[in-house]
Amino acid sequence: MSPKAEAQLADFLEQLSSQKRASAHTVSNYRRDLNQLRGYCQHKNLQDWHELQNHDLRSHIALRHRNGLSSKSLQRELSATRSFYNYLLKNGLVTLNPAQHVKAPKQARKLPNTLDVDQINGLLDAATDSVLEIRDLCMFELFYSSGLRLSELAGLDLTELDIRDQSLRVVNGKGGKSRILPIGKKAIAALEKWLPYRQTVAQPDEPAVFVSKQGKRLGQRSIQLRLDLWCKKKGIPEHIHPHMLRHSFASHLLESSQDLRAVQELLGHSNIGTTQIYTHLDFNHLAAVYDKAHPRAKKKSL
Known part of the structure; x- marks a missing residue:
């Protein structure tokens, strides 16, 4: 050109x-x-x-x-x-946008993988035996408690936590949007256990909530690897990645509350259509319960 x-x-x-x-x-x-x-x-x-x-x-x-x-x-x-x-x-450099009415071929929507409540409890109720595991469990509790994205958790700073108010602020979420999220009592307890240890390892000018042994902000890849290590050590057979905790947060919250708009706000979705995928997960759960419980739904064995 x-x-x-x-x-x-x-x-x-x-x-x-x-x-x-x-x-x-x-x-x-x-x-x-x-x-x-x-x-x-x-x-x-x-x-x-x-x-x-x-x-x-x-x-x-x-x-x-x-x-x-x-x-x-x-x-x-x-x-x-x-x-x-x-x-x-x-800037007056062209007179039309050739992409204006061009659409990509549609693709079947893939449902996100989630954990059920028992699996979440098995993941998060496991005991810790080191400072690093105390940190790791705190990260995993926050993922599930507040529905954070991996990038949001890795980027979380101390100034964005409010332990007294039991909330945190995502300053720069997807699309540069900010939002305030509640922190559940289990995650608060995990933070109160981790933060005193953090003071002993973090470098003086490091603002991150989660730091490495070297005292610097923990990167996204490191968080993924720590979750893999946690699952292997605790004997959890499923391959669990950080976003599964966010998906599980959304699915469980929607299943209990039926409030799609609230879940949309908590997840930081710009379009409610993105959040609606979790209604399909909720329906799958209800359909499974129906198939097992309804006397006219049970299949007869031949």
Whole structure:
């Protein structure tokens, strides 16, 4: 593509980071997705972004789909393309957005894996025998107590905890949104046990709630590995990842309260449609109870 077109793409990615304050992960995804689009334009000998038409973009998405790209990834690529062309439109560099009415192929919605209450109790009621396990159990209690994302727990600072009020503040959740969450009594007890130990290992200028043996913030990958280690040591056969605790939080809360809007707020979902997937989990539970309990639902053995 022309040097002018290359510069426009670079400018968009720069303002995405500096002005829109998008995360490094988001910027990296946009760069990768738009580089795919740029490659398609070069293959078609298109020199400038205004030359790309609606039918070109449909061909590009169709080719990506035939090459095995998932619906979710295609939706993300189209989202990146729409954002980029909205930027070009705003700056008078193009006259239309070719991605405006292009949709990715639909994909069957996959239900998230969750743990039942007995499995949660087996995971969280296990005894600790070291300072690191006291820290780990506190992390897992917070995951399930407040429905945190992995990135939110790893990024949690002491200033965002209010033990007296039994709450925490997520300052920079998904989409840069903040929210205040309650902390359950089990998680409060775990925090009160961990925080005195934290003072002895954390470096003086480290704000993180959860720190490593070196006194620095514990990273997301380290948290995943500690959960794996905890499950193996405690003899838990299921493969449990941090997001399963968030999914379990949502499913159990919805099952008990039937308040979809409240669960949406607690999870920090922008769209209630994202939260509604947990209603399918709740229905599956109710259907299983029905099949076992209703006298006219039981299948006769032959």
